[in-house]
Amino acid sequence: MVRLLKRFARCESPTDSKPAVDHFGRMVAEEWRTRGAKIEYLPQKREGNHLRITWPADRARWVGISARAGQILVLGHLDTVYSLGTIKKMPFRVRQGRAFGPGVFDMKGGLVIALFAVDALAHAGWRPRRQIVFLWTSDEETASKSSREVIEQEARRSAAVLVLEPAGGPRGQLKTRRKxxxxxxxxxxxxxxxxxxxxxxxxxxxxxxxxxxxxxxxxxxxxxxxxxxxxxxxxxxxxxxxxxxxxxxxxxxxxxxxxxxxxxxxxxxxxxxxxxxxxxxxxxxxxPPLERRASAALFSQASKLAEQLGFSVGESLAGGGSDGNFTAALGVPTLDGLGAVGEGAHSPDEQVILSALPQRAALLAALLVTL
Ligand SMILES: [Zn+2]
Missing domain, CATH: 3.30.70.360 (Alpha-Beta Plaits)
Structure with a gap:
């Protein structure tokens, strides 16, 4: 996970540079391709292209009679707030169980978690009962102007939305409410x-x-x-x-x-x-705000699963918005803050706690297979 996080962090992707975001998008897509996912680029003129990943790609082969209607939408973003060249001033580095670098926490760590969650399911031979769509957008950090429509369109087809934004605080709280x-x-x-x-x-x-x-x-x-x-x-x-x-x-x-x-x-x-x-x-x-009624059921399921996995997750209110705000406003159950655990988002000290990375991947895998 650390090796992949390092590659992702070094491939800078500020929202305002379409070539950079597109380049990073292709790197992420390649990882999914090797895992047998179906990749679609949603081309944009000014912003980077959004990435729609369907896994498993071959639904008929994976999903048996227990198939459930409605997909699971996993939301993340490719862009960061760090302008090109930041990596020279804040190079990727690992110190005392933490990884530092531009975007490691918000939210390249979340993108790594998703890949390892899928690996875990594939290795265990566990079949999700629903089609899973991972939507990685390119402009979350500038209020999602070009991606809002596609996010809402996918959400309407979904039974649940899981958002891989950073967890709340170093104890890894899930975000059940957002302003x-x-x-x-x-x-x-x-x-x-x-x-x-x-x-x-x-x-x-x-x-x-x-x-x-x-x-x-x-x-x-x-x-x-x-x-x-x-x-x-x-x-x-x-x-x-x-x-x-x-x-x-x-x-x-x-x-x-x-x-x-x-x-x-x-x-x-x-x-x-x-x-x-x-x-x-x-x-x-x-x-719009993400109110707790949109996240309550998913949160209680997630906290039970975390307990079975040997750790606990609390919940918190976030003062800032994310793309989960859009999906919750449509009445689709939405749980946010499922990404990396760390601190210092958007700061020169942005960092993730390495020991939490596999825990979060396990929690996401458990959610994907039980929803
Ligand atoms: Zn973010």
Whole structure:
């Protein structure tokens, strides 16, 4: 597993480089081909190609009378947040039972786990009762614009969705809840004027921005898991001109669909505060929340299987979204955080705990064969 993880980490695949992601995709596809899987590339113009892997390829030969309707969808992504050349600054290395390198945790470790889960089933001669589709997408780290449709299409055909995103915390908790997330832009228009000669003729867009930011902060409700945070403020042109334009970027998160809708309604109702100012809102939530009711049954099955395998898994809430948010919103049972155990996702210290890799592969194999 470590050898494969090393090869995967060294083959850099930042979301914004289609050639790099495609190159990595071919490397991953080759691994599946040697395991007798059926590979389909879903070609994309700007993003990397998505990879759809069906295993076992020959369903008739594998699945007998116990076959169950509805496939199992396993979700993962090929892209990472690390730009090309990062591998020189943070080379793949193993130290004290941990592997470090760009993307080892989020989520090349998960891709390795999937391959070894399938190996385990093949060696044991265990036949899954459902068709299994592994969908490795290319743009998860930039909100899955090109992959959302195919993810939802596959999910509708699925009895369950297993997401190989990193586990929660170094104890390997599964993610049974995820906040819905999004970004909104507030575009503010005022009126320019000379700050010294005729300040009264102006409408100060930066002043309006500040008032709006203060008002937006009141939408926060940490107890309910609602966070609304102005994160980028831009405005003004010259030090002696009343600014005519300003722009505020707002990070949005909510734990339930009902709260997401409530925040969306409140954002739509935003009105200018200063006389003469105008405001327009763009964007909003891009991923709905993954609520626990979508994951509860799968989680209890997974924790029983883990116990039989000799370890335990807890559960946790993730403040960030994943592609599991899309599938859960469709009402398809979804369990997330089944990937590698480690810490430091998206940081220069990204790392995975090696002893957990075989455990996670065993847990995934057990889920694939019992669902
Ligand atoms: Zn990820």
């Amino acid at each position: 819905g997330t999004g970004t909104a832009e507030l575009l503010i228009t005022g009126r320019a004027a000379h700050a010294g000669l005729d300040p009264g003729a102006g409408v100060n867009a930066v002043h309006e921005l500040a008032l709006q930011a203060a008002r937006l902060m009141r939408l926060n409700n940490p107890r309910r898991g609602i966070t609304v945070n102005p994160t980028i403020a831009q405005g003004g042109t010259r030090s002696n001109v009343i600014p005519a334009e300003a722009r505020l970027t707002i990070d949005l998160r909510a734990e339930t669909v009902a709260d997401m809708r409530r925040i969306e309604r409140k954002l739509k109702m935003l009105r200018p505060i200063l006389p003469g100012a105008r405001v327009a809102l763009e964007g909003g939530f891009s991923r």
